[in-house]
Amino acid sequence: MDFREYKTLYQQLLSDKGRAELGDDPNRIKEAETKIERFLEAYPKVIPADLDPSAPFLAISLKELYRRMLRVSVDIINDIADAIAIRDTVSATVFRRKIVSAFTAPDRRIYVGAWFIILSFILYFIDSAA
Numbered sequence: 155m156d157f158r159e160y161k162t163l164y165q166q167l168l169s170d171k172g173r174a175e176l177g178d179d180p181n182r183i184k185e186a187e188t189k190i191e192r193f194l195e196a197y198p199k200v201i202p203a204d205l206d207p208s209a210p211f212l213a214i215s216l217k218e219l220y221r222r223m224l225r226v227s228v229d230i231i232n233d234i235a236d237a238i239a240i241r242d243t244v245s246a247t248v249f250r251r252k253i254v255s256a257f258t259a260p261d262r263r264i265y266v267g268a269w270f271i272i273l274s275f276i277l278y279f280i281d282s283a284a
Contacts (some may be wrong), residue, residue: 160193211264219268226265230256 163186166172176182203209204218214222233256242251257266 160189160197185270223265223268226262227269230262230266 165185166175176186203213204215211219231255234253235253237249240252246251
């Protein structure tokens with residue numbers, strides 16, 4: 155099938171007139187669905203590594219790594235603030251678990267480790283300068 159057919163169907167689905175032409179006819183809707191399925195099989199979706207949340211750590215750019223590290227640090231601060239807000243209503247054990255889980259969530263471990271490495275370099279240089 156030619157790419158122009160897919161583009162025509164896409165333009166038809168974007169316009170109100172095109173969607174009205176498809177209408178409630180189950181045969182035309184089924185035909186459009188099969189065209190879309192054939193297109194998705196022929197032209198697989200390629201997600202750049204920077205936009206793919208499940209991309210390997212070494213495949214993303216430094217800019218994206220920096221952005222994710224900042225986002226994780228903000229998420230950790232928010233989780234700690236939430237834990238502090240409910241400190242009076244929960245037991246000490248639950249409070250400690252919430253604080254620890256803010257740092258050790260599976261999706262944050264690499265970024266927290268990177269922050270600890272950066273912090274260790276900063277402390278090393280402060281110590282060696284003193």
